[in-house]
Amino acid sequence: MAWDVRPVTPDRFEDFADVVNPNRRSDACWCLSHRLRAQEIEELGAGSREQAMRRLCERENPPGVVAYLDGTPVGWCSIGPRSDNPRLVHSRVIRPVDDVSVWSIVCVVVRGGHRRQGVTAPLIEGAVEYARSRGAPAVEAYPVEPQGRMDTTMAFVGTRSMFEKAGFEVMGTTDALASQMPRIVMRRSIA
Template sequence: MTWETLPVTPDRFDDFADVVNPNRRATHCWCLSHRLRGKDIEELGGGDREQAMRRLCEREHPPGVVTYHDGVPVGWCNIGPRTEIPRLAASRLIRPVDDVPVWSIVCVVVRSGHRRTGVTAHLLEGAVQYAASHGAPAVEAYPVDPEGRMDTTMAFVGTRSMFERAGFETVGTTEAVASGMPRIIMRRSITETAPGRSHLLQQQ
């Protein structure tokens, strides 16, 4: 069995879509709500959300990574420099804790039929590697810390325990909530050695 995590460049757009929007529905999620404002979607895609996402994939920093298991796209992580995520950069609810130019994870999705198979661990590690390859000093995420079993709606923001297993530590709180639960700020330094670090990152 092989795992691989790659940036969502234009030639991999359909792989990304297979994870988040397999039926290609215009009104379904294209993973833009946490990243772009309405005016940004209008400017990039003429109001068409799919086209706006395609345009983002053409940029120097594509908007995330896709994880493959034996060649099959099974996971998606929306990640990029915080400064390139307009809604996050302007947020009054999730404020920076310092002046470190972090990269931010704003969404995590595991493809239906592939959950509980270890996808998330490979996906988050691949996302950190992607950020590291572009010189990011640290990666942040903004999960919740629910009591008991995680509600399925939390899959998009993640939980504290999910990120702790990937080497992230809690560094702050926010005024934002998800499904009624407060979101926290977790960070993983790129320079730290964390369990599960793959050969790709070690060789950089």
């Protein structure tokens, strides 16, 4: 098995779409919820979300990475400077723990048919390496702490154990909930 994790540049957009929206539904999230303000997403309407994400992929720092297993796109991780995520910048429930200019992981998706096959470890490691290559001093994630069985409709937020395995440490708690489960702030220093 050969793993490769790459930024989602315009030439890799279709691979990203194969992971997060294989049926190309126009009303799908397209992983914009943290990258654009709610009003901007509403103004886009369902039909323009894909194009908005395509434009984000043209930026100097594309909005995340795609993981490939033997050339097949199998995972997506939304990662970028916290300051590029208006929903985090203005959040009253996931506040910064200090003044470090962290990069934030806000979404992790494993393509259907590839779950429970070890995709998240190389995906998160690749996301951290991408952030390091762009000068990030640290990477944060905001996973849930499941109490009992994880609600799979919210699995994209990740779990504490998933990030602990990737070398992240708990920095604090948040006031945010995902499916009634508390979120925490975890960080991995990389500078």
